[in-house]
Amino acid sequence: MGLMQRAVETYDFMQKQTPDRQPAPISHMTTRADLEITINETGTFCSANAVSKDEPKTVIPTTESSRGRTSGVCAHPLCDQLQYVAAYNDKKHTAYVSQLEKWTYSEESHPKLLPILTYVKGGTILSDLERCRLIKRDSQGGLENEEKSGKLLVRWRVIGLDDNTPDTCFEDSTLFDSFIRFYQKEHSEDPVCLCMISGEHGRRAEQHPKGIIPISGNAKLISSNDTSGFTYRGRFTNEEQALEISYEASQKAHNALQWLASEQGVIYGGRTFLCWNPQGHEVCHVVGAFANFSKPQREPTNYQAQLKKTLEGYQSQLPKTAGVVIAAFDAATSGRLSLTYYNELQNSDFLQRLYDWDNTCCWYTYFGIQSPPLWQIVNCAFGTQREEKGKMCMKTDDRVMRQQIQRLIACRVDKRRFPADIMQSLVHRASSPLGYEANVRKTILSTACAVIRKYHLDREKEDWDMTLQPNKEDRSYQFGRLLAILEKAERDTFGNDETREPNAIRQQSVFCQRPLYAANNIEGQLERAYFPRLSPGSRMFYKKLIGEIMEQIGRFPEEQWNQPLRETYLLGYYLQRNALYTSKHQNTMEENDHDSTEE
Known part of the structure; x- marks a missing residue:
């Protein structure tokens, strides 16, 4: 099955769950409201307040055209921007009132609609909001900074109805059902098609919703309105x-994807990654850690x-045959979502596959053995060193990040060889x-070692042990051990000076x-300047190790x-160091020092 079929399946299942775990109903969408106006059952203004950014998004009814609007005049049926709700823009306000009247006076009306319509027709919205210090008006009575203030979205609260429903329109399921029935009757005579998602006959969707991915608000996943370009010409x-x-089916699929993107979408470089089970089972995210x-x-x-x-814990919680869907979305242009x-995959x-990745692409870190996050691999490989919040770190350009994260996801999920x-x-x-600050350097080295293990297992089927192997038959490995010993021997003469770099580090690029x-x-250089400063036991210890490595x-x-x-x-360098x-090794040097003193 494809993406849209899985999205519809997800929608149908989630509609049976609690309201806080449901996508928006069909003919509705979720969006961020800016203002909330409270009126009573007669349509009299009571109060208004700004909606906190911390509040959940608001469910509002939409038509097929209004949900996909980008330019031109097309009003939402109930909750809309101030430029539609208030009377200062005649064209947009007329479109809004006309649509609200049609619903209010239909057979599928709802008790909350008439008070709202009455208040809107009263034309006092701007003065009421100004009195509540939520907007400012200019000398001509219009909105100050109209381009910004006119886009403030208004939602409604109707009090005093005593009909056992929530006062808030955006939480009233009876109001949702009212608009769904009304909209279905309005379009009952529209053309019917054989749906390519459900396989059933139903009213054909003339437009498809935008705003699936919040950061690409105007981009559509399905669009075919280009009659003069190359969308379908020639085919x-x-x-x-x-x-x-x-x-x-279009409403269900798009609402489910929008809900998934807002609930668990992970964004890297402007690309949104989703990972879910259509039956609502919790699954690991493909870009997240497998184990904590x-x-x-x-x-x-x-x-x-x-x-x-x-x-084993994850396997016990999820049925083996449960499906997992992984998808990534990116807006190629402002209007096209890819x-x-x-x-x-089956669960x-x-x-x-997540287990295999974390079991093979792992290495020692400050927090113990871990598999480096995918974003860390990309940052260390392609990023530049920057300072953020007083700390140095690696940061990658968004265009590079999104491409490389997706490559690594394909390696992790599709079992492709590491690039x-x-x-x-x-x-x-x-x-x-x-070229890097000390902590950044450590992260890069640890990440590189994890990736090298993974790379060689993929390409050569050779599992490199994470414990030191003094007799490893690999020339490069042995030279890496030698570099670590030369570095440590010189560092032992520095005392507490941690800023000084030993010759082994300075010449590492030549050493390679x-x-x-x-x-x-x-x-x-060690023989001339540093070995004489070491104790006899330490000097003997390092020379013995160097001799053993040169023998290998x-x-x-x-x-x-x-x-x-x-x-x-x-x-070899990391493990030897x-x-x-x-x-164990510190004790060996101390014993050598003790023996030298006795002699």
């Missing part, structure tokens, strides 16, 4: 031949065990540490290209010794 003679969808541990996991075995428990990614497959260009960019940045040449230079490197052909390193050198700071 069909009219838009009906290209696509026919019933009004009801109560305490940091410092050992790989513990991390894998906790990850497995998380998978579906840039779509996939459907069991979806969870397993080589992202891995290589991370390796390049991790190999040039002087000519490892033996750079290692000889760094070691020569010597097993490879001599012509390879000074060739550029592969990315795996970063794994991590091991040098553990108590």
